[in-house]
Amino acid sequence: MLLSLQDVHVHYNKIAALQGISIEVEEGDFVTLIGSNGAGKSTTLRTISGLERPSAGEIRFKNQSLTRLPPDRILKLGVAQVPEGRRVFKDLTVLENLHLGAFTRGDQAAIKSDLESVFGHFPRLLERSQQLAQTLSGGEQQMLSIGRALMSDPILLLLDEPSLGLAPIVVEEIAKILLEINKRGVAIVLVEQNAELALDLAKRGYVLETGNVALQGEASSLARNEHVKTAYLGI
Amino acid sequence: MELFFQSVINSFIQGGFFALWAVGLVLVFGVMGVVNFAHGELVMVGAYTVWVLHSQYGIGYIPALCIAVLLVMFIGLLMERFLFRPKQGDPLGGLINSIGVLFILQVAALVVGGTGPAKQVAPPFPGTLIIQEFLRIPNQRLFSIAVAVAALLLLWFFLTKTKLGWSLRAVALDREAAALQGININRTSMIAIGVSGALAGLAGALMAPISNIYPTMGHNVIITAFIVTIVGGIGSLSGAVLAAVLYAFLHTFVTAYFSGTIATMCGLLIMVLVLIVKPTGIMGQKVSE
Numbered sequence: 386m387l388l389s390l391q392d393v394h395v396h397y398n399k400i401a402a403l404q405g406i407s408i409e410v411e412e413g414d415f416v417t418l419i420g421s422n423g424a425g426k427s428t429t430l431r432t433i434s435g436l437e438r439p440s441a442g443e444i445r446f447k448n449q450s451l452t453r454l455p456p457d458r459i460l461k462l463g464v465a466q467v468p469e470g471r472r473v474f475k476d477l478t479v480l481e482n483l484h485l486g487a488f489t490r491g492d493q494a495a496i497k498s499d500l501e502s503v504f505g506h507f508p509r510l511l512e513r514s515q516q517l518a519q520t521l522s523g524g525e526q527q528m529l530s531i532g533r534a535l536m537s538d539p540i541l542l543l544l545d546e547p548s549l550g551l552a553p554i555v556v557e558e559i560a561k562i563l564l565e566i567n568k569r570g571v572a573i574v575l576v577e578q579n580a581e582l583a584l585d586l587a588k589r590g591y592v593l594e595t596g597n598v599a600l601q602g603e604a605s606s607l608a609r610n611e612h613v614k615t616a617y618l619g620i
Numbered sequence: 621m622e623l624f625f626q627s628v629i630n631s632f633i634q635g636g637f638f639a640l641w642a643v644g645l646v647l648v649f650g651v652m653g654v655v656n657f658a659h660g661e662l663v664m665v666g667a668y669t670v671w672v673l674h675s676q677y678g679i680g681y682i683p684a685l686c687i688a689v690l691l692v693m694f695i696g697l698l699m700e701r702f703l704f705r706p707k708q709g710d711p712l713g714g715l716i717n718s719i720g721v722l723f724i725l726q727v728a729a730l731v732v733g734g735t736g737p738a739k740q741v742a743p744p745f746p747g748t749l750i751i752q753e754f755l756r757i758p759n760q761r762l763f764s765i766a767v768a769v770a771a772l773l774l775l776w777f778f779l780t781k782t783k784l785g786w787s788l789r790a791v792a793l794d795r796e797a798a799a800l801q802g803i804n805i806n807r808t809s810m811i812a813i814g815v816s817g818a819l820a821g822l823a824g825a826l827m828a829p830i831s832n833i834y835p836t837m838g839h840n841v842i843i844t845a846f847i848v849t850i851v852g853g854i855g856s857l858s859g860a861v862l863a864a865v866l867y868a869f870l871h872t873f874v875t876a877y878f879s880g881t882i883a884t885m886c887g888l889l890i891m892v893l894v895l896i897v898k899p900t901g902i903m904g905q906k907v908s909e
């Protein structure tokens with residue numbers, strides 16, 4: 386088991402956002418969390434990364450507890466996140482953003498080769514490497530945010546709604562790259578409101594409803610589930 | 621005409637000081653989200669350190685200056701660790717703590733220097749550079765402006781060309797996103813306040829031989845730093861430097877032709893106008909560079 390959340394509760398000033406969720410991710414896995422707005426998907430990812438503290442429950446990564454670690458330590462263990470809304474550093478250049486993704490790493494040769502692989506995935510970032518991140522389009526910023534996360538050489542990549550607000554053709558491009566990244570052995574947890582896309586990409590899925598896991602299983606069987614079909618796939 | 625040229629020169633020298641005062645304030649505000657009201661007192665401590673070490677104990681000016689820089693940097697680090705860190709996410713708490721430090725340092729200055737007239741430090745670089753008969757620049761001021769500009773250039777290099785500098789700007793732009801890159805926020809805060817303290821100590825040590833030294837000399841520093849910071853765009857370092865030079869021109873000329881009090885009133889008036897008309901300041905965005 387690479388990552389496990391056991392009965393995790395998270396509160397925002399006494400309001401429960403997660404009410405005891407349990408999630409498991411295997412090495413090299415591709416897991417999706419789907420659910421409507423406010424279900425607790427972002428909170429789940431934020432808690433894994435250490436941005437929120439669970440009020441109860443346990444999070445383990447590679448047999449180590451993450452529950453009390455700060456975000457920078459969690460990243461160093463190999464968990465990177467592409468946060469909701471991209472959150473690139475707008476006043477810094479594309480290249481500076483990417484280097485900050487590798488902030489904790491010292492091996493210059495390895496950083497250089499990862500930089501080349503990011504530019505391989507996203508040639509447009511190479512073209513714009515000296516531009517300020519704020520001059521990029523939404524899709525390019527999303528690519529930068531993903532590239533930045535990859536620069537930490539993660540074992541597990543968490544992505545929070547990477548398709549939000551992007552043109553279908555860009556979404557397709559990003560989807561293709563996520564599959565490539567996963568093929569290279571990086572485990573992925575993908576949060577999406579676009580359930581159709583997410584269930585298409587992932588091996589397994591969890592359906593979150595008001596801070597609980599309502600359903601879980603193989604992505605393909607979730608896609609055939611009557612409840613999922615009516616509530617999330619609009620069929 | 622003579623007064624005019626002399627004022628231009630004085631403006632640049634003043635601008636160097638104003639910028640040095642303001643960038644430290646901006647850095648701490650940007651990275652830590654704290655308004656450090658004691659920033660002016662940090663400058664004052666730098667000046668007192670030089671007065672004590674150089675004038676009282678006869679230690680060389682340059683060593684005294686270096687000690688002032690290190691001492692004030694150390695005070696800044698203590699403030700971060702014990703006063704600001706426990707108040708993370710509580711800007712008001714941090715501000716109130718910094719006001720406490722302001723009074724403590726003023727009292728400490730009274731204890732060290734006693735009451736009575738303002739202290740003065742004899743210029744270690746005496747003499748005056750005379751250009752074309754009508755321009756006179758005391759060597760001490762030349763030294764100050766050269767060091768101030770060098771320090772500002774070094775800061776600019778650090779923030780724009782080094783990975784550590786980018787990490788400071790990243791924290792200022794988006795703390796959470798920075799933490800997600802593995803940047804340790806507490807360590808970054810210590811770097812920010814360390815640099816801010818060092819610059820404040822340096823400013824104080826440079827001022828010591830050319831101005832009066834007294835416990836409340838930080839008032840003028842903090843008022844000026846606020847004006848410059850707000851006009852320049854809160855959180856924008858390049859905006860602060862630009863605003864510092866512009867405000868120095870205004871301040872020097874109004875002082876030369878009218879009076880210092882009117883000059884400061886003009887500055888405050890401009891600050892209020894900026895707050896009303898363009899609250900993001902002349903360099904108008906959020907934080908950094």
Ligand SMILES: Nc1ncnc2c1ncn2[C@@H]1O[C@H](COP(=O)(O)OP(=O)(O)O)[C@@H](O)[C@H]1O
Nearest residue numbers: 397401402420421422423424425426427428429
């Ligand atoms: N910073 C916050 N403060 C208070 N409540 C929050 C905060 N962030 C999220 N919530 C609440 O927690 C619940 C889960 O939110 P979130 O995890 O963002 O859901 P999702 O990502 O699935 O849309 C929602 O009810 C939301 O209103």
Ligand SMILES: [Mg+2]
Nearest residue numbers: 426427428469
């Ligand atoms: Mg969300």
